[in-house]
Amino acid sequence: MEIKMILKKHGFKPERIGNPEFFKLLETEAPDLCADRLDYSLRDLHHLNFKISSIMNHLTIHKGEFVFNSKKQALLYAKKYIYLQTKFYSSKQDMVNVKMLTTALKSALDNKIISRKDVIYGVDYDLIKKIESSKDDFAKNLLKMLREKNYAVIDSHKGIILKAKFRYVDPKILDGNSTSRLSEIYPYYGKAIEKARKKCAKGFEVKIISNGKVIL
Helix, strand or coil: CCCHHCCCCCCCCHHHHCCCHHHCCCCCCCCCHHHHHHHHHHHHHHCCCCCCCHHHEEEEEEEEEECCCCHHHHHHHHHHHHHHHHHHHHCCHHHHHHHHHHHHHHHHHHHCEEEEEEEEHHHHHHHHHHHHHCCHHHHHHHHHHHHCCCCCEEEEEEEEEEECCCCCCCCEEEEEEEEEEEHHHHHHHHHHHHHHHHHHHHHHEEEEEECCCCCC
């Protein structure tokens, strides 16, 4: 049964659920807060054993958007977000992992081991199993290297260039009935954003090596 039919069966209107205009908190342009941005960042901080309850307790809704009611907690969250961006989302290791995985997927797609439908709608486990049981040795070896961490990364001006999307936030803080950006209250935070932006834009140029051979 299609998702649309399931929704209708339970009294929901698919055209409403599929219209982002009805869900303004779901996703917004950076540097504003939104449900998506808060979800992945707070979840990642939780997995890093950081206590997120204090941050969550000081988030509120004002005029249809997420804001903080505490300068201290807004600054804490923003600093942690920059930490996630520099140490994980745009780190060399994370980008290498993504490059190896996407290269394996592209090879499997080119060799018709998997389809675009598999990538978009499939389950990760089934997708990997299809590749591992195939004759695409290149893709299989990349997945094996990722799983066993049997590879090395060296900086090289003749290597592949890795660049990540720059993610950042500049939360609004509620004071009475008005709001101000965190960077307006703490100008040094605005400078921290620009420093992280420049580092991300620079990226990395590397070679990925396994068993003495350049893989990528």
